[in-house]
Amino acid sequence: MSKSxxxxxxxxxxxxxxxxxxxxxxxxxAFGCVFLPxxxxxxPNLTQPALRNQPPSARFLFGTDGLGRDLVARVLVGGRTSLxxxxxxxxxxxxxGVAYGALAGFYGGKIDEAMMRLVDFMYGLPYxxxxxxxxxxxxxxxxxxxxxxxxxxxxxxxxxxxxxxRGQVLALRRQEFVLAAELLGVSDARLLxxxxxxxxxxxxxxxxxLMVPSVIILESFLSFLGLGVALSWGQLVSDGxxxxxxxxxxxxxxxxxxxxxxxxxxxxxxxxxxxxxxxDPKGKT
Amino acid sequence: xxxxxxxxxxxxxxxxxxxxxVRAVDHVSFDVRPGEVVGLVGESGCGKSVTSLxxxxxxxxxxxxxxxxxxxxxxxxxxxxxxxxxxxxxxRVSMIFQxxxxxxxxxxxxxxxxxxxxELHKNLRGPAARARxxxxxxxVGIPGEERLRAYPHQLSGGMRQRICIAMALLCGPxxxxxxxxxxxxxxxxxAQILELLRALRLERKMSILFITHDxxxxxxxxxxxxxxxxxxxxxxxxxxxxxxxxxxxxxEALLQSTPRVDVPRGGSLHPIGGLPPRLSADRLEECAFxxxxxxxxxxxxxxxxxxxxxxxxxxxxxxxxxAEMTAGRS
Amino acid sequence: xxxxxxxxLGIALLAATAWCPxxxxxxxxxxxxxLVLGVVLRFALGVPVALVSAVVAGLLxxxxxxxxxxxRVLFLVPALVLLIYATTLLMYRxxxxxxxxxxxxxxxxxxxxxxxxxxxxxxxxFFGMYMRRLLVEGTLGPSIKVQGRTVEELIAPxxxxxxxxxxxxLLLSVSLGLGLGVVAGLRRNxxxxxxxxxxxxIGVSLPNFVLGSAAxxxxxxxxxxxxxxxxxxxxxxxxxxxxxxxxxxxxxARLARSGMIDVLQQDYIRTARAKxxxxxxxxxxxxxxxxxxxxxxxxxxxxxxxxxGSFVVEVLFAVPGMGQWFVKGAINRDYSVVLxxxxxxxxxxxxxxxxxxxxxxxxxxxxxxxxx
Numbered sequence: 011m012s013k014s015x016x017x018x019x020x021x022x023x024x025x026x027x028x029x030x031x032x033x034x035x036x037x038x039x040a041f042g043c044v045f046l047p048x049x050x051x052x053x054p055n056l057t058q059p060a061l062r063n064q065p066p067s068a069r070f071l072f073g074t075d076g077l078g079r080d081l082v083a084r085v086l087v088g089g090r091t092s093l094x095x096x097x098x099x100x101x102x103x104x105x106x107g108v109a110y111g112a113l114a115g116f117y118g119g120k121i122d123e124a125m126m127r128l129v130d131f132m133y134g135l136p137y138x139x140x141x142x143x144x145x146x147x148x149x150x151x152x153x154x155x156x157x158x159x160x161x162x163x164x165x166x167x168x169x170x171x172x173x174x175x176r177g178q179v180l181a182l183r184r185q186e187f188v189l190a191a192e193l194l195g196v197s198d199a200r201l202l203x204x205x206x207x208x209x210x211x212x213x214x215x216x217x218x219x220l221m222v223p224s225v226i227i228l229e230s231f232l233s234f235l236g237l238g239v240a241l242s243w244g245q246l247v248s249d250g251x252x253x254x255x256x257x258x259x260x261x262x263x264x265x266x267x268x269x270x271x272x273x274x275x276x277x278x279x280x281x282x283x284x285x286x287x288x289x290d291p292k293g294k295t
Numbered sequence: 296x297x298x299x300x301x302x303x304x305x306x307x308x309x310x311x312x313x314x315x316x317v318r319a320v321d322h323v324s325f326d327v328r329p330g331e332v333v334g335l336v337g338e339s340g341c342g343k344s345v346t347s348l349x350x351x352x353x354x355x356x357x358x359x360x361x362x363x364x365x366x367x368x369x370x371x372x373x374x375x376x377x378x379x380x381x382x383x384x385x386x387r388v389s390m391i392f393q394x395x396x397x398x399x400x401x402x403x404x405x406x407x408x409x410x411x412x413x414e415l416h417k418n419l420r421g422p423a424a425r426a427r428x429x430x431x432x433x434x435v436g437i438p439g440e441e442r443l444r445a446y447p448h449q450l451s452g453g454m455r456q457r458i459c460i461a462m463a464l465l466c467g468p469x470x471x472x473x474x475x476x477x478x479x480x481x482x483x484x485x486a487q488i489l490e491l492l493r494a495l496r497l498e499r500k501m502s503i504l505f506i507t508h509d510x511x512x513x514x515x516x517x518x519x520x521x522x523x524x525x526x527x528x529x530x531x532x533x534x535x536x537x538x539x540x541x542x543x544x545x546x547e548a549l550l551q552s553t554p555r556v557d558v559p560r561g562g563s564l565h566p567i568g569g570l571p572p573r574l575s576a577d578r579l580e581e582c583a584f585x586x587x588x589x590x591x592x593x594x595x596x597x598x599x600x601x602x603x604x605x606x607x608x609x610x611x612x613x614x615x616x617x618a619e620m621t622a623g624r625s
Numbered sequence: 626x627x628x629x630x631x632x633x634l635g636i637a638l639l640a641a642t643a644w645c646p647x648x649x650x651x652x653x654x655x656x657x658x659x660l661v662l663g664v665v666l667r668f669a670l671g672v673p674v675a676l677v678s679a680v681v682a683g684l685l686x687x688x689x690x691x692x693x694x695x696x697r698v699l700f701l702v703p704a705l706v707l708l709i710y711a712t713t714l715l716m717y718r719x720x721x722x723x724x725x726x727x728x729x730x731x732x733x734x735x736x737x738x739x740x741x742x743x744x745x746x747x748x749x750x751f752f753g754m755y756m757r758r759l760l761v762e763g764t765l766g767p768s769i770k771v772q773g774r775t776v777e778e779l780i781a782p783x784x785x786x787x788x789x790x791x792x793x794x795l796l797l798s799v800s801l802g803l804g805l806g807v808v809a810g811l812r813r814n815x816x817x818x819x820x821x822x823x824x825x826x827i828g829v830s831l832p833n834f835v836l837g838s839a840a841x842x843x844x845x846x847x848x849x850x851x852x853x854x855x856x857x858x859x860x861x862x863x864x865x866x867x868x869x870x871x872x873x874x875x876x877x878a879r880l881a882r883s884g885m886i887d888v889l890q891q892d893y894i895r896t897a898r899a900k901x902x903x904x905x906x907x908x909x910x911x912x913x914x915x916x917x918x919x920x921x922x923x924x925x926x927x928x929x930x931x932x933x934g935s936f937v938v939e940v941l942f943a944v945p946g947m948g949q950w951f952v953k954g955a956i957n958r959d960y961s962v963v964l965x966x967x968x969x970x971x972x973x974x975x976x977x978x979x980x981x982x983x984x985x986x987x988x989x990x991x992x993x994x995x996x997x
C-alpha cells in the first residue's frame with residue numbers, strides 16, 4: 011500500500027525532531043503571548059517607579075524595567091505585536107508574490123522575462139529606505155495603525171516568493187496533466203487556480219514559514235531605530251541595550267526579549283527547514 | 296595469448312538504503328583478454344553499469360558494498376587503497392561515459408582537462424604535454440589547435456565524445472571501459488565513434504569493455520558478449536554465435552524485440568512482457584527471468600539455475616534443453 | 626495621481642528594455658555607463674578629468690563588455706533615476722515638510738523659504754530641478770536643515786566609514802560562509818556538517834543587533850578586549866563588522882554547502898575521479914567553481930542586506946556612517962540629505978550588482994558572448 015505524497019511528507023516531517031521541537035516551542039510562545047496576559051491580567055504599561063530596575067523575583071518573574079513595569083507583561087504583549095506583524099506581513103508577501111510569480115510563470119516568454127527583470131533588479135535594493143519612508147508617512151498621522159506596517163514589510167518579501175512560485179509554475183506548466191486540461195478547453199484562470207497552484211502549495215508553505223522570521227527581524231530593526239508603531243520585542247531589546255553600562259548591568263531587561271525573539275526565530279527556521287526537507291528530501295527546490 | 300587482462304570473479308555489489316538492501320550485481324564473473332572487445336548487454340537496471348563502475352571503484356563509498364574479486368593483471372582492485380586505485384584510473388584503465396556534455400567540466404577549457412591527466416600520471420607539462428595532446432586529438436579525428444582552447448559547450452556532441460575518448464587514451468591504457476558511449480549521439484555520429492573505437496583498438500592493442508543495451512551496436516564492435524539480467528550473467532558467447540543462436544530465452548527475446556529493417560512491414564513488434572524484477576538482497580528462489588519467460592516451465596520456479604557450459608566458451612543460465620533452444624530457429 | 630502614472634510608465638519602460646535589440650543595447654548601455662561614470666568622477670576629480678574618463682570608459686565598454694552586462698546597465702541606470710523619482714514622491718507624500726517646524730509658517734514665509742532653498746511644492750518639479758542640478762552643476766544640493774552646507778560636504782566623511790564597514794563585513798561573510806559551507810558539504814552528514822549547519826541556522830535566525838549586543842556585553846564589558854562602541858581604530862571595526870557579517874555568512878554557508886553537494890553529484894566529478902585525480906584536485910579544480918555560482922548570485926542581495934543591517938549596527942555601535950544622516954534627514958524632512966544618501970546607497974548597491982554580474986560571466990564561460 012503506497013502512501014500519497016502528502017502522507018509521505020507528513021511522515022518525514024514527524025520524524026524530524028528539530029522541526030517538531032521548533033513547532034512545539036512556537037506553539038507555546040504563541041499561546042503564551044496571546045492568552046496569558048488576558049488570563050493573568052497583566053498590564054505592560056503600569057508604571058511603578060518605586061519598583062524600578064528590580065532583578066527577577068517571585069513576584070516579577072522577569073524583573074522590572076526603568077519605569078517599574080513588569081517585564082513578563084511587556085515581553086508577552088510585545089510578542090503579540092511581533093508575531094502578528096510577522097504573520098500579517100508574510101500574508102501580504104504571499105498574496106502579492108504568488109499572484110505575480112504565477113502570472114509570470116504561467117504566461118512565460120517575453121512577459122516572464124520582463125517581469126523577472128524587474129524582480130531581479132528590486133532584489134538587489136536596500137529596501138529599508140523605502141520602508142522607513144513609508145513608516146514615516148504614517149508615523150504621525152496614525153500611531154498604532156498597523157496596516158501600513160504590514161503592507162510595507164510585506165512588500166519587502168514578496169520578491170522571493172514571486173521568484174519561487176514563478177519557477178514552480180514554469181516547470182508545472184509544461185507537465186502533461188496541465189496540457190491535457192488545456193486541450194480539454196479549460197480556461198486560463200481555471201487552469202492556473204485548480205490545476206497548477208495546488209501543486210505549488212507545499213512550496214509556498216515552506217517559504218512562507220521561512221519568511222516570517224525575516225519579517226520579524228525587519229520589524230525589530232524598525233522598532234530598534236525608534237520607528238515602531240506598537241510595543242514589540244525589537245523595542246524591548248532596544249530598551250535593554252540602552253541601559254547597558256559597565257557599572258551596573260540590568261541584564262534581565264535585555265535577556266528576556268532577546269531570548270524570546272531568538273527562540274521564536276530559530277523555531278520558525280527549524281520548522282521551515284523541516285517542512286522543506288519533508289516535501290522535497292532530494293533538495294530540488 | 297590466453298592470459299587475461301581483467302579477471303572478474305564472483306563480483307557482488309549491494310546498496311543499502313534506508314528501507315532495504317538492493318543487490319545490484321550478484322556473483323558476476325567474466326574475463327577480458329588483451330586486445331579483445333567484450334560487450335556487456337542488458338536492460339536498464341540489469342547491473343551492467345554498476346559492474347563497470349566497480350572495476351575502478353567509482354561507487355560512492357558508504358553506500359556500496361563490493362565483494363568478490365577484480366584482478367587487473369596481478370593487482371587486486373576490490374579493497375585496494377585509494378592511492379592504488381588512483382594510480383590505475385586514467386592510466387592503465389580508463390572510462391568514458393554516456394553523456395559527453397555532462398561528463399566534461401563546463402567551466403574549464405579542453406586543454407586544461409586533458410593536461411591534468413598528463414601532469415598527474417606522466418609528469419608531463421608545457422610544450423611536451425601539448426604535443427602529446429595534439430597527437431592524441433588527431434588520432435581521434437580532431438585536428439587543429441583551436442579545439443584545445445575551446446569550452447565543452449562550444450563543441451558538438453560527436454566532438455565532445457571524441458574529446459572524452461582522447462582524454463581516456465592519453466596515458467595509453469590497456470583497458471577502456473565504455474559505458475553506453477553512443478547512446479546519446481545521432482546514428483551517423485554513432486557510426487563514426489564506433490569506427491573510431493574499432494580503429495583505436497587495432498592500433499593500440501587495447502581491450503574495450505563495451506556496455507550497451509543496443510544489440511545492433513554489439514554486432515558492430517564486440518568480439519564476445521555477456522548478457523546480464525537482474526544483476527546476474529545469463530549468457531556468454533562469441534558475438535556471432537550469440538546473435539545467430541541465442542541459448543537463453545532472454546537473449547532470444549531481446550533479439551526478437553529489436554525492430555528489423557529487413558523484415559516486411561506490417562508485422563507486429565515483439566516486446567518482452569512484464570517488468571524487470573525488484574532487486575533485493577535475498578537469495579532468489581527461482582530463475583529471475585521466469586515470470587516473463589515465454590519458455591518457462593515447471594523446474595524454473597524450483598531454484599535459480601546455475602551457469603552451465605554450452606560448448607566451447609559458451610555459458611548459459613537456463614534449464615531449457617539446448618536442442619529445444621536451437622530448434623526454435625527459423 | 627499623474628505622478629503615480631509617470632511612475633508606472635517608467636516601470637513599464639524599464640521592463641521594455643528586455644526587448645531592445647542587441648546593437649542598440651550595446652550603444653545605449655555604453656553611453657549610459659560613460660555618463661554615470663562622468664557624473665560620479667566629477668565630484669572627486671573635477672570636470673575635465675571626468676569628461677575624458679567618461680568618453681574613454683564609454684568607448685571601452687562598448688567594445689569589450691559582455692552584452693549581458695551592458696543590458697544590465699541599460700536597465701539599471703534608468704532604474705536608478707526612477708528610484709530617485711519614487712523616493713522624491715514618497716517624501717512629498719509624508720506628512721509635514723522641511724519648513725513646517727519653523728517659527729512663523731504663514732504661506733508667504735513658507736513660499737519665501739521654498740524659493741530660497743529651491744524646494745517647489747510639487748514632487749515632479751523638485752525632481753526635475755534636482756536632476757538638472759546634479760547633471761549640470763554636479764552637486765547634490767544644499768542641505769535644507771544644516772545651514773550653508775551641501776549634502777556632499779555632509780556625507781563625505783561618513784561615506785568611507787560606511788563603505789569600509791560594509792566591504793569588510795561582506796568579505797568576512799564570504800570567507801566565513803564559504804569556508805564553513807564547503808567543509809560541511811564535503812563532510813556531509815557527519816557531526817561537523819550538522820554542527821556547522823546548526824551554527825548557520827542560529828546565525829540566520831538572530832537579528833544582528835541581538836548578536837551585536839551580546840558580543841558587546843561579552844567582549845567589551847566583561848572581558849574588556851574590545852572597545853564598547855565608536856570608531857577610529859582597527860579594534861573598533863571588529864564587532865560591528867562581525868555583527869553585520871554573521872547573518873549573511875550563515876546564508877552563504879548554507880548555499881555553499883548545498884552547492885557543493887549538488888556539484889559533487891555531477892557527472893564531470895565522476896569523470897575527474899575516473900581520471901585518477903586525488904580528492905584535493907577534484908575539489909579545488911573541479912568542484913569549487915560550481916559551488917561558487919549560487920554564492921555569487923547571492924552577493925547582490927547580500928550587499929543590499931548589509932546596507933540594511935548597517936543602519937542598525939551603526940546605531941548600536943555608534944559608528945559615524947551614512948546611516949545616521951539618512952535617518953536624521955528622514956525625520957527632519959531634509960529632502961536633499963535623504964535623496965543624497967539614498968542615491969549613494971542605491972548607487973553602491975547597483976555598482977556591486979554589476980560587479981557580481983561580471984564575476985558571474987567570468988566564472989561561467991557558458992554565459993560569455995562576444996556580442997554582435
